[in-house]
Amino acid sequence: MNIAVIGTGYVGTTTSVALAMNGHTVFAIDHDHEKVEKLNRSILPFYEDGMEEVLKNLVFKRKLSFTNNLNDCIDKCSILFITVGTPSLPDGLADLSFVEEVARKIGRFMNEYKVIVIKSTVPVGTGAKIKKMIENELNKRKLGITFDLISNPEFLREGKALHDALFPERIVIGCETERAQQSMKELYKDINTQVLFTTVIDAEMIKYASNAFLATKISFMNELSRFCEKIGADVTAVAKGIGMDSRIGPQFLQAGIGYGGSCFPKDVSALLALASKENTPLQIVQAASKINETQAEWFMEKVKKALRNLSEKRIAILGLTFKPQTDDIREAPSLKIIDYLIQNKAFITAYDPKGTEHVKKIYPDLCYTSTPLEAIKGADAVIIVTEWKEIMDIDWKNAINIVSSPFVFDGRNALDASTMKEFGYHYVGVGRQDS
Numbered sequence: 001m002n003i004a005v006i007g008t009g010y011v012g013t014t015t016s017v018a019l020a021m022n023g024h025t026v027f028a029i030d031h032d033h034e035k036v037e038k039l040n041r042s043i044l045p046f047y048e049d050g051m052e053e054v055l056k057n058l059v060f061k062r063k064l065s066f067t068n069n070l071n072d073c074i075d076k077c078s079i080l081f082i083t084v085g086t087p088s089l090p091d092g093l094a095d096l097s098f099v100e101e102v103a104r105k106i107g108r109f110m111n112e113y114k115v116i117v118i119k120s121t122v123p124v125g126t127g128a129k130i131k132k133m134i135e136n137e138l139n140k141r142k143l144g145i146t147f148d149l150i151s152n153p154e155f156l157r158e159g160k161a162l163h164d165a166l167f168p169e170r171i172v173i174g175c176e177t178e179r180a181q182q183s184m185k186e187l188y189k190d191i192n193t194q195v196l197f198t199t200v201i202d203a204e205m206i207k208y209a210s211n212a213f214l215a216t217k218i219s220f221m222n223e224l225s226r227f228c229e230k231i232g233a234d235v236t237a238v239a240k241g242i243g244m245d246s247r248i249g250p251q252f253l254q255a256g257i258g259y260g261g262s263c264f265p266k267d268v269s270a271l272l273a274l275a276s277k278e279n280t281p282l283q284i285v286q287a288a289s290k291i292n293e294t295q296a297e298w299f300m301e302k303v304k305k306a307l308r309n310l311s312e313k314r315i316a317i318l319g320l321t322f323k324p325q326t327d328d329i330r331e332a333p334s335l336k337i338i339d340y341l342i343q344n345k346a347f348i349t350a351y352d353p354k355g356t357e358h359v360k361k362i363y364p365d366l367c368y369t370s371t372p373l374e375a376i377k378g379a380d381a382v383i384i385v386t387e388w389k390e391i392m393d394i395d396w397k398n399a400i401n402i403v404s405s406p407f408v409f410d411g412r413n414a415l416d417a418s419t420m421k422e423f424g425y426h427y428v429g430v431g432r433q434d435s
């Protein structure tokens with residue numbers, strides 16, 4: 001099948017690569033000329049391990065190409081994916097202007113029946129609104145063309161994007177006609193997974209409910225971690241114990257310094273804003289969001305208390321991205337931690353394998369190092385913000401000889417507390433007793 005994918009960000013590029021790997025011919029469109037030019041030279045606009053090589057091969061075989069020419073692709077393709085961004089507006093609601101712009105263009109340029117698939121994360125009810133917009137454009141042209149509007153939310157994780165797109169745990173398809181259902185079955189026929197067909201509105205809700213539920217799971221553990229510390233329990237043992245119950249499951253129970261990234265904070269805000277607009281506040285999700293907003297600060301208060309004073313102390317920050325295996329720093333807890341340390345007049349030395357260049361643009365005056373050991377040399381305290389392998393693999397036994405004071409604050413509970421104690425560190429985790 002010939003497929004158009006409009007918007008070549010994380011989701012658009014990954015979707016394009018996965019569909020091309022499944023044998024389809026994919027035309028990926030973006031209005032950003034520089035991005036398109038680079039993608040045609042197989043240069044990804046983001047870091048995703050292993051994807052560039054696959055991209056190169058598909059571009060070479062002409063199974064995947066990138067262009068700015070939307071009209072041409074609308075003509076050539078039977079299925080049009082919308083994968084543009086839906087960032088937060090100041091009131092928390094999702095900005096739909098990119099999705100709407102693309103929808104209007106599709107309505108203006110399509111000349112025959114198309115299947116139009118919204119893959120961007122959009123508020124519940126957007127599918128119906130976009131359908132009307134396209135119908136209005138078509139009515140103006142009085143051509144009597146029909147189309148199907150589908151919601152096919154994306155559940156990929158950054159860092160595992162291609163794996164998740166090729167081997168998803170489920171595919172959710174919200175659609176209203178048998179014809180659209182058949183097209184989607186044909187499109188995904190080589191992906192062996194469970195497919196759930198729903199209404200458009202249910203598919204939209206499933207996406208927000210999934211992210212809100214996962215965010216709530218994390219915030220539940222983060223809130224519990226504060227309590228565990230008070231009463232002498234260890235939240236990592238608690239997570240292990242409750243995770244053994246298959247009704248709870250072991251994933252997303254890791255307490256830390258809060259969730260970040262381009263999606264959980266944005267989608268939770270959008271859901272909350274929509275719910276309060278509908279006069280049905282979602283109190284549990286509200287609480288999850290509040291806990292997340294304060295978790296990094298709560299952790300930094302512990303750092304400050306242990307060091308007594310942060311002024312003029314040399315603090316090494318290990319990890320800047322919102323999680324390992326990505327260069328994404330959107331809503332990363334590291335940014336809150338840097339702000340806190342700057343306000344408290346500490347000197348910061350920072351290391352990250354992939355995210356440094358992005359953070360440099362926001363904080364050009366910090367000291368950035370190219371290895372973790374350089375960052376911790378002479379430090380009064382080390383803060384682990386992102387559990388990159390490069391950071392876990394530090395020779396901690398010998399590293400104690402190069403730090404100025406042996407304080408390690410592990411914001412991800414990623415190191416073994418008793419081993420760190422054996423090495424002579426004063427080790428402080430999240431929701432555990434200090435050692």
Ligand SMILES: NC(=O)C1=CN([C@@H]2O[C@H](COP(=O)(O)OP(=O)(O)OC[C@H]3O[C@@H](n4cnc5c(N)ncnc54)[C@H](O)[C@@H]3O)[C@@H](O)[C@H]2O)C=CC1
Nearest residue numbers: 007008009010011030031032083084085086098120121154
């Ligand atoms: N990043 C992620 O891991 C995931 C993101 N999502 C959702 O997918 C959507 C896209 O997310 P990302 O790929 O991260 O966004 P992004 O911001 O990385 O990429 C969006 C792309 O759309 C392009 N674009 C915007 N308006 C356009 C137009 N009128 N014509 C052509 N191109 C246009 C932009 O230039 C940009 O390249 C969002 O709704 C997001 O919530 C869903 C699951 C995972």
Ligand SMILES: O=C(O)[C@H]1O[C@H](OP(=O)(O)OP(=O)(O)OC[C@H]2O[C@@H](n3ccc(=O)[nH]c3=O)[C@H](O)[C@@H]2O)[C@H](O)[C@@H](O)[C@@H]1O
Nearest residue numbers: 154155156157158252253254256258259260261263322323
């Ligand atoms: O809608 C989206 O964009 C995507 O959002 C998340 O994916 P992603 O943001 O890439 O990252 P996650 O692996 O979910 O991690 C999000 C944040 O939660 C934190 N986290 C995760 C798990 C955990 O147990 N504890 C915890 O603090 C991570 O450190 C990270 O900051 C979801 O996992 C995807 O299914 C979804 O498609």
